[in-house]
Amino acid sequence: MKIVIDDKIPYIREAVAKLTPRVVYKRGADITAADVRDADALIVRTRTRCDERLLAGSRVRFVATATIGFDHIDTEYMRRAGISWTNCPGCNASSVAQYVRSSLLLLRRDCGLEPSGATLGVVGCGHVGRLVCGVGRELGMRVLVCDPPVGAPGYVGMDVIEREADVITFHVPLTDGGPCPTRHLADAAFFGRLARRPFLVNTSRGAVVDNAALKEALREGRVRQAVIDTWENEPGIDPELLSQVYIGTPHIAGYSADGKVNADNMAIDALCRFFGLPNPGRIHPPRLPAGFVYDGDPLQLYNPLDDSDRLKRRPDLFEHLRGNYPLRREIVD
Numbered sequence: 001m002k003i004v005i006d007d008k009i010p011y012i013r014e015a016v017a018k019l020t021p022r023v024v025y026k027r028g029a030d031i032t033a034a035d036v037r038d039a040d041a042l043i044v045r046t047r048t049r050c051d052e053r054l055l056a057g058s059r060v061r062f063v064a065t066a067t068i069g070f071d072h073i074d075t076e077y078m079r080r081a082g083i084s085w086t087n088c089p090g091c092n093a094s095s096v097a098q099y100v101r102s103s104l105l106l107l108r109r110d111c112g113l114e115p116s117g118a119t120l121g122v123v124g125c126g127h128v129g130r131l132v133c134g135v136g137r138e139l140g141m142r143v144l145v146c147d148p149p150v151g152a153p154g155y156v157g158m159d160v161i162e163r164e165a166d167v168i169t170f171h172v173p174l175t176d177g178g179p180c181p182t183r184h185l186a187d188a189a190f191f192g193r194l195a196r197r198p199f200l201v202n203t204s205r206g207a208v209v210d211n212a213a214l215k216e217a218l219r220e221g222r223v224r225q226a227v228i229d230t231w232e233n234e235p236g237i238d239p240e241l242l243s244q245v246y247i248g249t250p251h252i253a254g255y256s257a258d259g260k261v262n263a264d265n266m267a268i269d270a271l272c273r274f275f276g277l278p279n280p281g282r283i284h285p286p287r288l289p290a291g292f293v294y295d296g297d298p299l300q301l302y303n304p305l306d307d308s309d310r311l312k313r314r315p316d317l318f319e320h321l322r323g324n325y326p327l328r329r330e331i332v333d
């Protein structure tokens with residue numbers, strides 16, 4: 001059996017070696033039709049577009065993306081071609097929640113956000129959004145949820161978020177079709193309706209927020225400050241927007257080692273189930289250095305300004321910073 005794997009999926013190699021000796025590791029964006037023609041399975045990240053161009057004529061029967069988002073998978077083509085695929089639902093949700101918690105603490109420390117009594121508007125309440133609601137409540141915030149596809153009792157419309165939220169945070173998939181498409185959900189009209197000069201956080205996908213409209217909203221002061229992890233046109237992001245935002249990071253909100261290992265385990269479990277292979281056993285995240293003494297401050301465990309500083313110094317290294325990410329843990333074990 002041959003598996004082609006993105007070479008920037010960390011911690012996975014030892015386990016995969018127990019499954020087959022025929023493994024090709026390659027930079028995700030460089031994986032071509034020729035690479036996958038005689039492969040049985042792929043394990044990818046967001047950088048490999050899985051569509052007809054890549055897969056037609058190949059013997060690939062199974063694709064796992066070691067991510068939550070799957071807008072890089074042409075699901076309609078996969079269905080037509082009879083290729084099974086899976087994402088890793090929830091794998092790095094608590095990593096994103098850690099990112100949002102630390103960002104809110106920094107907005108309190110540096111930008112005048114008073115979480116206690118402020119209103120947090122959570123747009124999209126799935127694996128990530130649910131945890132972010134918990135973070136908001138922990139910090140004493142009133143939490144409003146907008147998730148029309150779920151439409152649970154107590155959820156509100158976007159108009160209420162626009163009117164009442166002091167912080168708006170997006171946790172939706174990037175979609176173009178269906179009853180509630182999310183591409184440019186935050187567009188110029190949305191920014192024009194904001195009533196409270198909110199802080200804006202986007203860790204979902206870049207194109208959920210119209211980046212040009214966000215720049216204008218920041219210039220006009222309709223948005224007080226922004227925390228942006230996901231950008232339009234990654235990795236060729238808009239340097240002007242990067243300079244305007246308080247925190248600007250290279251799409252690493254989900255990059256805790258805990259989240260990465262969850263994704264590895266889920267992808268390998270799914271692959272073993274599909275091919276009927278014996279499971280090679282659990283992968284565990286590396287420990288923090290022995291000298292690390294946690295003082296209980298979430299910012300000691302993870303401070304997004306470190307990632308932001310690195311990106312602001314060298315925006316041209318967007319992919320390099322992602323591919324060579326330092327060890328980050330959610331817990332001290």
Ligand SMILES: NC(=O)c1ccc[n+]([C@@H]2O[C@H](COP(=O)([O-])OP(=O)(O)OC[C@H]3O[C@@H](n4cnc5c(N)ncnc54)[C@H](O)[C@@H]3O)[C@@H](O)[C@H]2O)c1
Nearest residue numbers: 069124125126127128147149171172173180203204253254
């Ligand atoms: N920055 C990162 O590192 C990172 C990490 C993980 C996930 N993500 C992104 O975050 C997204 C959300 O992750 P998740 O695990 O919570 O996904 P999920 O599928 O569990 O939840 C998404 C929620 O969004 C809701 N939704 C869909 N369209 C909506 C709309 N128009 N308005 C409001 N709500 C809408 C859905 O009903 C669902 O409840 C992923 O699709 C991915 O693109 C980014």
Ligand SMILES: O=C(O)[C@H](O)[C@H](O)COP(=O)(O)O
Nearest residue numbers: 045046047067068069092254
């Ligand atoms: O959807 C996700 O899970 C995240 O956006 C994920 O962290 C993206 O990371 P990548 O696959 O690009 O490394």
